[in-house]
Amino acid sequence: MTFSTQDITKKCASLPASLIADDVNSALQTHHSLVITAPPGAGKSTLLPLTILSSLGDGEKILMLEPRRLAARQIAERMAQILGETVGETVGYRVRFESKVSKRTRIEVLTEGILTRMLVDDATLDGVSIVIFDEFHERSINSDLALALTRQAQEIIRPDLKVVIMSATIDACGICAALKAPLIESEGRMFPVELHYADEDTDPRDIAAVAASTTIEAYKKHEGDILVFLPGQAEIERCFELLSNSQHLNITISTPQHLNTTPPHHITTTTPHHLTIHPLYGNLSPENQRRAIAPSAPGERKIVIATPIAETSITIEGVRVVIDSGLCRQVVFDARTGLSHLQTVRISMDMATQRMGRAGRVAEGVCYRLWTKASEHLMAEQRKPEIEEADLAPMVLDTAAFGESDAEALPWLTMPPRAGVFKAKELLMSLGAIDENGNITPIGKRMAALPCHPRIARMILATTNLTTSTSQGVHLSQVHQQHLTTSTSHHHTTSLACDIAALLEEKDPLSETGGTDLTLRLSALRAARRKGQPGRWQRIAKIAAEYRRMAHTDEENRDPAPMEVGLLVAHAYPERIARSTNNIGGYRLASGANVQLDATDQQSAHSWIAIASLHSAPGATGRVFLAAPLDPEDLNAEFVKEVDNISWDTKQGCVVMQREQRIGKLMLSEKPIHDADKEQVKSIVCEAMKKDGLTMMAWSEKAVEQVQRRVTQVAAWHPELALPDVSTEHLLSTAADWLPFYLEEGGRVKSSVQELRKLNLAEIIWNLLPYEAQQEVDRLAPTHIEVPTGSRIRIDYRTGAEAPVLSVRLQECFGMERTPCVDDGKRPVLMELLSPGFKPVQLTQDLASFWQGTYFEVRKELRRRYPKHYWPENPLEAEAVRGVKRK
Template structure:
């Protein structure tokens, strides 16, 4: 079909985006990238792709990314309607498990994961001229990855490829700068919206009831359709039930009223009913998730009820686990929601939070890449051919800790090697449109064998994958038994009565189609289920630590089942779903028993554990069979490599060395202080550093020479503490240096009695200390010196009872003055001892000398 920009803008003249269509086409003639901002309802998503296409040559295509499946379908249908065609002709869409395109299709509306796979399969995007990223303000990790890969392709192999970023609200300046792109803004048409705030903040657990009562109040007061924003399916279903049973609505309304839920898991038919315009004389209430914030246009909405909450996937890099969390929305999301009430006329928005609490809300939502599980992104990057995810041209750099955790997981699954390059099994994992864990489980069935193996384990893996991806239908009543849920799913398939299992059954069927396997509705064996789960979650293989539901995971974390849960009777489990908060014991949601005998070498590793055990105070040498950090068996190693044992002891010295050897012995301290003192006096001697800190850090340089004796290596604290550490340290000095140290800093000084008194080289003291009894110094005229007579020692003169009585570095002055006062006190305290009036002429004594 041939059409011009004027044809489209004339047909859609009421849409504000029609005013910028020519500017957009002109900008794309001269720039490789373009940023467009327009408020909700301006027509940017439906009008601009058509006007851009009209400026392209024959056969050139546009890919347009949408963050949600529902939006992709509706936008493709609306564009086809503008052209007077059906979906799949000029305009088509491709979303997960659903495709409506043909050879004639020139605009393909995709969800982000589809584009990523296209880039992995063909980085050139052959035949594609322009890639449009719509609703980019949501900053999902998939859109960030798709943009990074597209920019990489544009920079390296497709310089002619154009990139268009479109959004309602966005940090346009930052993106324009990163892409070196101009900005085109559409004014839009927005009617005033009257805001109402709650008198008090609402507990998230009560939000469905509060939203229902506010909706009833708004329905009575205002005209037009009502759009209610709630965080998730559970709250929507509860609110729907309350409104459907509300007498003020069902019995007093003058209009025909319909109430519609709107969320991602709803069937396409019900989704279309929710967004279809109301017939004349009818009103409707749509209760929606954030899916209705921007991409989806619901005609006739005059009233918005905003709960102020949304679901967010939160990934904890410390535990490697993700979980959905209900969180407060940001102000940009609140503005988007409010705008839905002012598209056709003056509107009203009820915010179910107080004006005061609004000041605590973030201005903008965080890019998902900052908090999400990065494993799928890292795998897609590797499949694209880039081993270093951080090398891509990101708008927001992925957190380094998250990338590290992702690489750890992918290596445990065998998807990438230690250099980050994708492996053959990794390529097969990346080809499946699911999390790498789930893909690994499906692919593992090729070689799966158990004592209770069914004929079709691939079909079972597909059922498990579908159950884990969708909301648990038995979350309230089924305990943690995953096998119970699989049996229930298969029972409903046998009967042909799917009910709440319909969505799960559909996804399982898609997985079977991709895996080329048939449906199997026999009841599965629990241990077979457990083995499949173990392939997806190898770090969540768990072993019981007691009989009341406590388990330790292969990752080392601890988790808990309710003691009454039947699964707690099993010693070994494979855990498919759990929540773990930092520093707390995790809670198990879904698990299946596992027989450790079924685990092959992929899980069970035999390692030689030769390491220092601080608690035992020795080198442990044993051959262990382990599943992660879970021990299966152990036996001692008697032929360990001696050099390896020595190296381990030396390495342990860095951490535990203070307790491994006798560093506190006086002889050790004395030799260290003497050497340190001489090194301080004579730096030109370049004596080695023999401080404890330095020796511990360099143990590998000196300790190995003393560890082996009689063909056996000393490997315990008990043996190490028997080593003569003072002698070892002294021998670190060359012989000439030893001689110099002995001369400059002798260990002892001889006093007049002939006693050899030890010199104390104290850390931090200005002079070495000689502690000696006063009576042994009679006749000593001058203070002894060290360092070739340059430095007098500090004499600590002691009483006969070895109590200090005087400190002096000038012994001659002491004899002439202070001695006589000290003598008086000593004569009183020690009357049996000899205290001469002339100490320089008196005989020095060691003990008692009669007067």
């Protein structure tokens, strides 16, 4: 079909985006990149791609990315309708497990992961002239990756490729600067929306009930269709149930079309209008999704209860009222544990604006916000790019498959967190997808070709190894071996992996009643298929069929062996192989984390399990949702590693030297090592000193402290001597420089606390000084001073004291005229004069003044307390004594 920009804009003249169509085409003639902003309802997603196509040459194609499958389908259908065609002719779409394109297709509407795989397969994007990133404000990790790969291709091999970023709310200036792109803005068409706030903030646990009551109130007060935003499927189903049973809406269920969902996908009323109520979320079938967004017939009204899937891109005509819960589900990835979990969080203001705008597309509308005006000030202005918090393993694998071993080298708008990239590489190496240099492996290439998480891809691709492992000499448990040889083929195992993959990717149908038994769910799925009545298993069965198609295997409906299920799960989640602990229901993961099963759960009877689904919050014991039993003897060398563990054990207080067989941090067996390298053992002891050194050697002994204080004191008095730092902190951090010399004796290495504490640490520290420095320290800071009785009294060099302290009994100082000095006579010591009972009676640095004055006051007290001792009137002429001297 041949058409021009004028033809399209004339046909869609009511859409505000028609006013910028010529500007867009002109900009693309002179720029490689372009940023377009337009409010919701302006027609940017449907009109502009068609007008851009009209300016291209024959055979040139456009790829247009949408963040959601529903939006991709609807936009493609709408563009085809404008052209008077069916989807799959000029305009088609490709989403996960679904495609409607032909050789004639020139605009392909894709979900983001599709483009990534196209770039991995052919970085030149042969035949593609323009890539459009629609609704880019959602900043999913897939859109960021697709843009980074497209820009890399544009910069290196496709300088003629054009990139267009489109969004309603976006940081246009920042993106324009990064892409060196001009900005074109459409004013759009938006009717006023009246805002209503709640009197108090709603507890997320009550949000479905509050949304239902607000919907009933709005239905009575206002005209038009109603769009209710709730965070997830569970809240939608609860709200649906409350509305369907409401007396206020006079609803009666009229021949619902269940499509195997509970509750039914919609209900209708008979009075006063025809009213339909539709849930809308990602897991619904395309037929139910289309029915939810279809225009209401004349005389009908409808209520659509949706997740954020309805925020942007898709159009639900006739909506005049929006009920906004202010909540959404967010996948939170914990880089510390390597696990992700869904969390209900408050939306950002840009999301709230998008939702509100749905009420003002066709006429004046109303938006009920189920939060207070005051709490709105606490909401973030913009949502965070998903790349800042997401699991980066799929992104790193796609990057490696693209040919870039360093993910950080790509031209990102937002740089992925370094810690997240490191964790992703660790996981991918454990799955065998990349090597230590970040380069993709042969099996990694096969994993990247599958449209699923690398874990799931590894499980599906592992099945060949499982069915051939016996020929490679890998031991399997007797029960499992018998099962494989009698009833298992490659196709059987691959089919089972496909069923597990589908089950893990979708909502668990038995989450309320099935405990944690994954095998039970697989048996239920297969039983439903055998009967030809998939019921609530329909979507899971469909996805499993898609995986079987890609894996070239047949459907299998026999009950699976639990141990075989566990072995497949172990390939997807090697760090979640778990061994029971002493606590009932308690398990330790190969990653080192602890998790808990209900003591009544049947899985807790197994010593080993492989966990497919769990929730783990930082600092808390994880909770298991899905698991299967596992025989560790079935695990080959891919899982079981033999390592020499030569390390310092703080609890035992020694170097542990043993050869271990391990699955991650789980011990299978151990035996001692008697020929460990001596230098390695010394190095380990020295390294342990940095952390545990205070308890490993006798640092608190008086002799050790005195050596350190003397050297430190002289170093402070005489910096020119450049004495070494002998502080405990410094010596612990530099143990490798001085300790190894003292560790070996008689051909063996001292490797325990008991042996280390016997070392003469004071002597070791003193010997760190050169001989000349020792001489200087002895001269300037002697260890003892001789008093008139002939006693050698130790000098106490105290940390932080202004002068060294000489603690001596007063009687031994009779006849000593002057205060003793150190540092070549420059620094008098502080004399702590003691009673016969060694109690301090006076502190002085001026002994001569003491004898002339204060001594006589002290003498009175000492005569009273120690009457048997000699306290002369003239201490300078008296004989110094150590003990009692008769008067």
